[in-house]
Amino acid sequence: MQRAKVLFERSLSALTPFLAVLLALAVGAIMLFALKVDPITAYGALIEGAFGSPFALAQVLVKATPLLLVGLGICIAFRGGVINIGGEGQIIVGALATAAFTLALPQAPAIVLLVGGMLCGMLAGGIWGGIAGALKARFGVNEILTTIMMNAIAAQLANFLLRGPMIDPIEVKNGTMLAQSARLPELSWLPKLVPQTLLHAGAIVAVIMAVVVYILLWRTVLGYRIRAVGLNAEAARFAGIRVPVYQALALLLSGVMAGLAGSVEVLGVSHRMMDGVSGGYGFSGIVAALFGKLHPLGAIPASALFGSLLVGADKMQRAVQVPSALIDALNGLVVLFVVSSDILVRRRAQRRKAAERKS
Amino acid sequence: MTLLPTGRARIDELRMVGITKRFPGVLANDGVDFDVRAGEIHALLGENGAGKSTLMRQLYGLYKPDAGEIRLNGAARRFNSPSDAIHAGIGMIHQHFMLVPALTVAENVALGLASSRGPLLDLDRVSKRIEELGERYHLKVQPDAQVWQLSVGEQQRVEILKALYRGAALLALDEPTAVLTPQEVGEFFKVLRRMAEDGHALIFISHKLHEVIDISHRVTVMRDGKVVATHPTAGSTRERLAGEMVGRPILLEYDKPPVPAAAANEVPRLEVEDLHVRGDRGRDALRGVSLSIRSGEILGIAGVSGNGQRELAEALTGLRRVTRGRVRVNGRDLTHATPQQRIAAGQSAIPEERMKDGVVRDFSVSENLILQDHGHAPYSRAGFLNTRAITRDCAALVKDYSVKTPALETPTKNLSGGNIQKLILARELARKPTLLICAQPTRGVDIGASEYIHQRLLEQRQRGMATLLISEDLDELMALSDRIAVMYEGRLMAVLDRADATPAKLGLLMAGVAA
Missing domain, CATH: 3.40.50.300 (P-loop containing nucleotide triphosphate hydrolases)
Incomplete structure (x- = not known):
């Protein structure tokens, strides 16, 4: 009896985010009405766009990959009690580093290019997150501010490199001067998983990383300390754990994951470094992580769902001719509903506990 | 009638x-x-x-x-x-x-009551009545004093006056x-x-x-x-x-053998000399505290809360910076040591606020039991936690210290206060410390668990552990301590042998009256 009740509570709390998405779509329907668009047609297009064809499905997974990687980093940061809003910048520097590495070694074998490229991306992202971490640990600078500002720095760094030292020589020759790097050597491209689609091996990398992050957080000393610091910094300090160090490490590792997302994007999708490579994943990854309850394995389905929302919304926009701002609004609604439903579930649990304790 | x-x-x-x-x-x-x-x-x-x-x-x-x-x-x-x-x-x-x-005081008493003068306040009448009542019941309070200026005892008198009024x-x-x-x-x-x-x-x-x-x-x-x-x-x-x-017989007084006489070359477990520490508001919370504790001895610290006891515990556990003075543990200078250095030197601590400093509420019972020791063998190897060793030792600890928990994986916040305190005790004593800094070990803990905790502390005393016991519970101090020091405004008023320490004497010292 008690078991059944616990099971019910658990599944309810797992289902809540999905109910929240449905509610968000319901509110979105009101906006669609206001634009004189039939929501059923629109959502039909959304679903078809995401799941209507093998190509669409593959596209969903392509979008889910960077979301998952960024989301994993967010899990680490949040578990450590720090907030990383710097995913965008970390993706950019990761992508830059990967592109620079592979372009510098055009003759190297594929394995070196792929592994080295990803390591470079992780390193660069780690440095970017680690700077914010070090500033917090050493001087107590708020990491939300530093990670946001590091985003701007990364964007300008990319701007400079892609218009200067790293610009594609062909662009210079043609005089078009598009801000992008040369194409990466073909050997460095992540292999396709399904022919005729864009789905690449990065998806597998991301899922493996989810397991790695899970192991990191729950099976290693480092992860234990990050979680202890995040849940109760005072008790951690009392127990002799150097709190600032582990907060900084959480930010650094968070950056590593976002940097890897940047690597995977250039190695798997764009095959060159260019403007807009971060594609907002640095922010939507946060939502995916929250949606997955900040659990690395929960982030897998969560990012797949957000990937399908991104891809489907694209299709919907084209099918029913709604302004792209509406798509952003829809995404925003989903975030709002998911995050607040989580708070509701927690409140409910607290109330129940309080009632039990009142004796 | x-x-x-x-x-x-x-x-x-x-x-x-x-x-x-x-x-x-x-x-x-x-x-x-x-x-x-x-x-x-x-x-x-x-x-x-x-x-x-x-x-x-x-x-x-x-x-x-x-x-x-x-x-x-x-x-x-x-x-x-x-x-x-x-x-x-x-x-x-x-x-x-x-x-x-x-x-x-008068305004507080009149609050929410109808005035005899309709919409106008009748505070003079209220004040007069407060004085009459105060006279009769020995509840002397100035009716025009503002409540924030009153001591806790005086505020309580106001509460009683309010009820009588x-x-x-x-x-x-x-x-x-x-x-x-x-x-x-x-x-x-x-x-x-x-x-x-x-x-x-x-x-x-x-x-x-x-x-x-x-x-x-x-x-x-x-x-x-x-x-x-x-x-x-x-x-x-x-x-x-x-x-x-x-619901079962309870011991309130414990037999404990006296501390053996000091050997000639014995080094005290804890020596504190002229300790100065600032409080949260920047004023000196400790103003020259000196004490020393020998192996197998329990030194009790009595005092009304807020006289520097919390700051003393924090200074001795490395959470608060020492501005002047020295702290030596087993002869080693640990005045400015970090918590981890103190743990390594054989010191354990039971924090006053167990939910804040003692445990991570959302951690499982076993995760909390390894809060200090997770970083080395047998609990971890090459950076990975050794789940089997953790489960084995934590199961033994939970049993040894009769921590009542449904499972080792249960979130610690689901346990009762007494069981959380036993968990902390198990963790801190399992390390076989030579010195224990122990603050309010049984505050909010029921009598059964209190008795258990006391027995465990005495057991460790027998083993030779030195204990600094900070408590606001005089009964507890009298039952456990070998000597009792009384703290008042950041200083030790006196250090009494247990035999000389009567509640009356301690009470005077706690109020700042020198004996």
């Missing part, structure tokens, strides 16, 4: 019959019978969660009983709200005062002595006796056994929502009452 000196009708008898109150999943009161008469001080005794507060809340109209009856002077009454209860002459003094700090003929006092010094308790008891002599009926809720024996005429003991005993207090011993509260 007999009148009280306050001009109100007496409550000759209050009787609560067969009171039953159920909350989801718990039977908080199970057929409780309780009565109190005019002129009587009736103590209501029980552990946390025994149902005392629930019973009183029903008397005060905050909860409605599921079954049973409240009879005032023989007539059944229903109280739907506190104002019904107040009208019937029932007053309640809560553990946390309900006063507005920025208002004067409102015509309370029956007063329920919830843990009223928790915030008072022994001197203030003495004064306070005079007030209670005077009120009883005048014909007030008083309910005294407490878990401090000697106070119950001191002040009450009758005592009712509750356990698990039921009344287990009601009898005259005269002739009861602390042991008997404790046994009734817990």
